[in-house]
Amino acid sequence: MHTEAKAPAATAGHDQGHHGAPDLAHHFVNHAQQHDAGNLGMWMFLSTEVLFFGGLFGAYTVYRHKFEKVFEQASNILDPFLGGINTIILLFSSVTMALAVRSAQQGRSKGIIAWMAATIVFGVMFLGVKAFEWRHDAAIHVFPTSDFCWSYAREMHVTHEHPEYKARAPQTYYAKDQANPESRQGKMFFFLYFSMTSLHALHMLVGFGVMLVVMFYAYKGYYTTSYFVPVESIGLYWHFVDLVWIFLYPLLYLLGAHLQGSH
Amino acid sequence: MSAHEHDGMHPPAPVWMYVSNFLVLVVLTIVTYFVATLNLGAFSTPIALGIAVVKAALVVLFFMHVYESSPLTKVVIFCSLFILTVLLTFFMVDYTTRNLNVLPPDEVPVTVPKKAA
Numbered sequence: 001m002h003t004e005a006k007a008p009a010a011t012a013g014h015d016q017g018h019h020g021a022p023d024l025a026h027h028f029v030n031h032a033q034q035h036d037a038g039n040l041g042m043w044m045f046l047s048t049e050v051l052f053f054g055g056l057f058g059a060y061t062v063y064r065h066k067f068e069k070v071f072e073q074a075s076n077i078l079d080p081f082l083g084g085i086n087t088i089i090l091l092f093s094s095v096t097m098a099l100a101v102r103s104a105q106q107g108r109s110k111g112i113i114a115w116m117a118a119t120i121v122f123g124v125m126f127l128g129v130k131a132f133e134w135r136h137d138a139a140i141h142v143f144p145t146s147d148f149c150w151s152y153a154r155e156m157h158v159t160h161e162h163p164e165y166k167a168r169a170p171q172t173y174y175a176k177d178q179a180n181p182e183s184r185q186g187k188m189f190f191f192l193y194f195s196m197t198s199l200h201a202l203h204m205l206v207g208f209g210v211m212l213v214v215m216f217y218a219y220k221g222y223y224t225t226s227y228f229v230p231v232e233s234i235g236l237y238w239h240f241v242d243l244v245w246i247f248l249y250p251l252l253y254l255l256g257a258h259l260q261g262s263h
Numbered sequence: 264m265s266a267h268e269h270d271g272m273h274p275p276a277p278v279w280m281y282v283s284n285f286l287v288l289v290v291l292t293i294v295t296y297f298v299a300t301l302n303l304g305a306f307s308t309p310i311a312l313g314i315a316v317v318k319a320a321l322v323v324l325f326f327m328h329v330y331e332s333s334p335l336t337k338v339v340i341f342c343s344l345f346i347l348t349v350l351l352t353f354f355m356v357d358y359t360t361r362n363l364n365v366l367p368p369d370e371v372p373v374t375v376p377k378k379a380a
Binding site: 057062081084087097099 | 314
């Protein structure tokens with residue numbers, strides 16, 4: 001290549017800032033530019049994620065507008081207290097992730113590993129609470145795989161019976177549902193609830209995987225105070241997952257919290 | 264002065280920034296929970312979403328470091344939110360001004376399990 005033929009003096013200006021910086025890709029002027037480019041790329045990805053979830057938020061908006069009353073009743077079946085606990089657990093995981101990125105800025109690999117491990121622990125706690133909720137949802141016949149039964153779910157919610165051991169809702173409830181168009185509207189709420197929360201949970205699982213890879217590289221001493229783009233990018237991703245939940249919580253859990261029979 | 268500072272990298276933010284941001288977010292979560300249990304009619308949703316927007320802004324600015332991001336990153340975030348607004352606004356313009364019966368047909372029968380007890 002023609003650049004190889006050039007005398008060292010001719011490229012001295014171009015090479016400024018490159019000397020002794022193995023963590024700086026040659027096409028960047030300095031570490032700050034490299035950092036900003038990585039940051040911009042991650043935000044580009046997050047913009048597509050905003051629209052990915054945006055489609056579901058749009059569907060939610062349209063159906064909630066159309067089925068206002070039933071959406072409140074359906075939301076009332078969810079437990080806003082458990083949802084609130086989960087919101088706080090996720091905020092804990094966000095602050096530990098922020099501290100993991102801070103450790104990277106300080107060049108402390110052990111800090112990255114420890115704070116990310118804490119983030120995963122809080123993430124698993126969040127999914128544990130979610131699994132507990134979903135088990136109850138299956139028992140009252142609103143979970144996707146359990147035959148949806150609106151009137152049964154409503155009654156079990158109000159009476160606070162313990163329906164966990166009934167494999168099927170009694171036939172009379174399905175007969176009630178057939179006569180009641182609201183059962184289909186309630187089904188739409190739970191379709192949206194499970195689509196949105198499971199897509200959110202899937203994002204968390206992906207986050208765990210990426211965090212484990214980043215922790216491995218941190219253990220290998222791959223990151224420096226001037227290069228930690230992967231640590232910061234998974235940080236941004238995790239905070240984005242938190243952001244989605246910040247909106248899911250009021251829209252799904254708090255919508256019907258003022259109605260009677262709420263926890 | 265450490266190596267990254269004269270290379271234009273931002274120095275790490277103090278721990279108290281993250282901790283205080285976290286505490287404010289927790290307080291807002293508790294507030295939104297208790298406000299939602301009150302029967303405020305048409306005001307509940309704007310209040311709940313208003314609190315959510317404040318929380319989201321705190322996460323974006325401080326946890327995601329956007330307060331010190333490059334202007335280009337800020338433009339990307341703005342565009343992303345703008346397009347989301349266009350999406351949601353035109354959804355609603357479409358569905359509220361047209362009387363199309365495209366939302367779930369009421370004729371679809373309720374699924375009754377075959378071996379119901």
